[in-house]
Amino acid sequence: MSHLQGLRCRxxxxxxxxxxxxxxxxxxxxxxxxxxxxxxxxxxxxxxIAAGPASLWRYAPFLPVLAxxxxxxxxxxxxxxxxxxxxxxxxxALGLDDLWLKNDTMNPSYSFKDRVVSVALSxxxxxxxxxxxxxxxxxxxxxxxxxxxxAGMDAYVFVPADLEEAKIVASGVYGPKVVAIKGTYDDxxxxxxxxxxxxxxxxxxxxxxxYYAEGSKTIGFEIAEQLGWRLPDHVVAPMAxxxxxxxxxxxxxxxxxxxxxxxxxxxxxxxxxxxxxxIAAAFKDGSGDVRPVRPDTxxxxxxxxxxxxxxxxxxxxRRTGGWMEDVADHEILAGMRLLASTEGVFxxxxxxxxxxxxxxxxxxxxxxxxERTVAVISGNGLxxxxxxxxxxxxxxxxxxxxxxxxxxxxSEE
Amino acid sequence: MSATVRxxxxxxxxTQGASTVEVEGAxxxxxxxxxxxxxxxxxxxxxxxxxxxxxxxxxFVDEEDVRFASGLDTRVPEGATVSIxxxxxxx
Ligand SMILES: Cc1ncc(COP(=O)(O)O)c(C=O)c1O
Ligand SMILES: [Zn+2]
Numbered sequence: 001m002s003h004l005q006g007l008r009c010r011x012x013x014x015x016x017x018x019x020x021x022x023x024x025x026x027x028x029x030x031x032x033x034x035x036x037x038x039x040x041x042x043x044x045x046x047x048x049i050a051a052g053p054a055s056l057w058r059y060a061p062f063l064p065v066l067a068x069x070x071x072x073x074x075x076x077x078x079x080x081x082x083x084x085x086x087x088x089x090x091x092x093a094l095g096l097d098d099l100w101l102k103n104d105t106m107n108p109s110y111s112f113k114d115r116v117v118s119v120a121l122s123x124x125x126x127x128x129x130x131x132x133x134x135x136x137x138x139x140x141x142x143x144x145x146x147x148x149x150x151a152g153m154d155a156y157v158f159v160p161a162d163l164e165e166a167k168i169v170a171s172g173v174y175g176p177k178v179v180a181i182k183g184t185y186d187d188x189x190x191x192x193x194x195x196x197x198x199x200x201x202x203x204x205x206x207x208x209x210x211y212y213a214e215g216s217k218t219i220g221f222e223i224a225e226q227l228g229w230r231l232p233d234h235v236v237a238p239m240a241x242x243x244x245x246x247x248x249x250x251x252x253x254x255x256x257x258x259x260x261x262x263x264x265x266x267x268x269x270x271x272x273x274x275x276x277x278x279i280a281a282a283f284k285d286g287s288g289d290v291r292p293v294r295p296d297t298x299x300x301x302x303x304x305x306x307x308x309x310x311x312x313x314x315x316x317x318r319r320t321g322g323w324m325e326d327v328a329d330h331e332i333l334a335g336m337r338l339l340a341s342t343e344g345v346f347x348x349x350x351x352x353x354x355x356x357x358x359x360x361x362x363x364x365x366x367x368x369x370x371e372r373t374v375a376v377i378s379g380n381g382l383x384x385x386x387x388x389x390x391x392x393x394x395x396x397x398x399x400x401x402x403x404x405x406x407x408x409x410x411s412e413e
Numbered sequence: 414m415s416a417t418v419r420x421x422x423x424x425x426x427x428t429q430g431a432s433t434v435e436v437e438g439a440x441x442x443x444x445x446x447x448x449x450x451x452x453x454x455x456x457x458x459x460x461x462x463x464x465x466x467x468x469x470x471x472x473f474v475d476e477e478d479v480r481f482a483s484g485l486d487t488r489v490p491e492g493a494t495v496s497i498x499x500x501x502x503x504x
Contacts, residue, residue: 023421023423023469025423025426025458027458028459028469028470028499030500030502134504135501136504138504139504140504192501193421193501194419194496197421197432205502205503205504206501209501212502241503241504242503243503291480292478292481304504306478306500308469308501308502309502309503311468
């Protein structure tokens with residue numbers, strides 16, 4: 001499309017053509033998609049977006065849509081345009097008057113990763129790839145497997161061997177090759193960086209990463225549109241690599257730049273698990289130095305010890321006046337239960353991290369009661385049931401006799 | 414002392430397409446210096462103006478990320494493999 005200018009290095013600004021590359025050949029920095037914002041601003045309007053599909057593709061002009069040898073058929077399972085719902089009961093529990101949830105558990109493979117994958121594989125097809133692949137902490141593997149199946153692509157998904165059972169099954173069912181690595185996600189990552197150099201596959205978060213990353217902007221676009229084309233005061237997002245948080249911030253900038261929303265200050269804040277908090281640690285110690293860690297947390301989807309977008313996440317949070325927090329495993333589980341029992345939303349461990357970090361931040365006086373705050377709930381709780389299985393058995397186990405039931409109820413008093 | 418250096422795709426233009434090269438050096442810093450001498454220009458892509466490893470470059474000696482060891486001073490045993498790996502987005 002005409003408003004794509006190519007790829008540009010985030011570190012040194014060097015430009016490159018649109019292709020399956022992710023690293024600047026000059027300085028090894030990450031490449032990012034560059035747009036002509038004047039052309040983009042002329043092409044978009046609130047009305048045109050509202051008339052688009054009820055999916056992330058309503059924001060197609062803001063996404064890298066490539067012309068290519070293939071018919072411009074998107075790889076699209078309907079990801080995005082998920083509900084933005086007010087959360088008054090959770091808000092009351094936390095001490096917030098204007099809290100909202102962006103419910104990204106409601107995606108085709110039940111996490112926000114469907115956004116990035118739909119964009120990445122649509123580009124991959126136009127670049128002529130027939131095999132999709134990824135390095136994943138679980139959710140991305142589920143999503144790549146699902147989208148590749150629907151697109152008729154072969155798929156190889158690489159994951160740590162110790163993942164939750166549901167995340168393995170919910171990849172395997174779509175028919176990819178699931179490669180389980182005895183090690184951490186960072187070991188998976190390292191292998192995939194090398195495999196991507198040797199095989200002609202579209203690794204969504206390696207060689208087609210610049211396109212992949214753009215998909216997460218749609219969370220920010222949707223939040224603003226669903227608030228009636230207004231930016232929220234504050235967004236709280238979970239961080240693994242930090243890419244999603246960075247792109248939500250970028251989305252708000254783009255909406256202002258193209259005149260779709262009025263300029264107003266926003267804050268963006270990041271949530272991590274204490275067992276893997278390299279970005280939050282760099283924020284708190286003020287060093288700005290993101291030091292890799294060896295992850296050990298119940299929030300396996302967020303267990304990236306060497307976060308590729310950590311520096312940019314720090315920049316975004318500092319620039320907007322946000323905060324970063326991290327929480328222990330027991331707080332994560334309590335956060336999952338609090339969210340479900342107040343708002344009826346069952347999130348995976350990453351959602352528990354977001355809610356528990358928000359709670360911490362409110363207690364520390366870092367969030368104003370009246371601030372319009374949106375918590376990004378990025379994955380479905382049925383993917384990580386084992387995290388809670390130990391503490392959530394049946395309340396009563398009885399035979400089917402009324403007197404036993406009555407006894408059980410009476411025992412409560 | 415000689416090490417095998419694994420060259421990632423984005424750097425292979427500097428090594429005439431070679432995916433591994435043999436370089437002398439007892440520490441990561443020495444290996445990178447000798448790599449740059451053999452393939453001029455590769456050093457500045459991996460090290461910043463202060464001579465430190467750029468923040469988006471990951472270097473491993475065999476299985477160990479050198480940031481968990483001693484950075485550029487990390488020892489490179491005879492016959493070790495030094496891998497240069499770009500950072501990867503999240504998962
Ligand atoms: C459910 C969930 N939430 C959040 C994240 C964090 O995403 P990012 O790596 O973009 O920070 C992930 C990443 O794997 C995830 O699976
Ligand atoms: Zn660069």
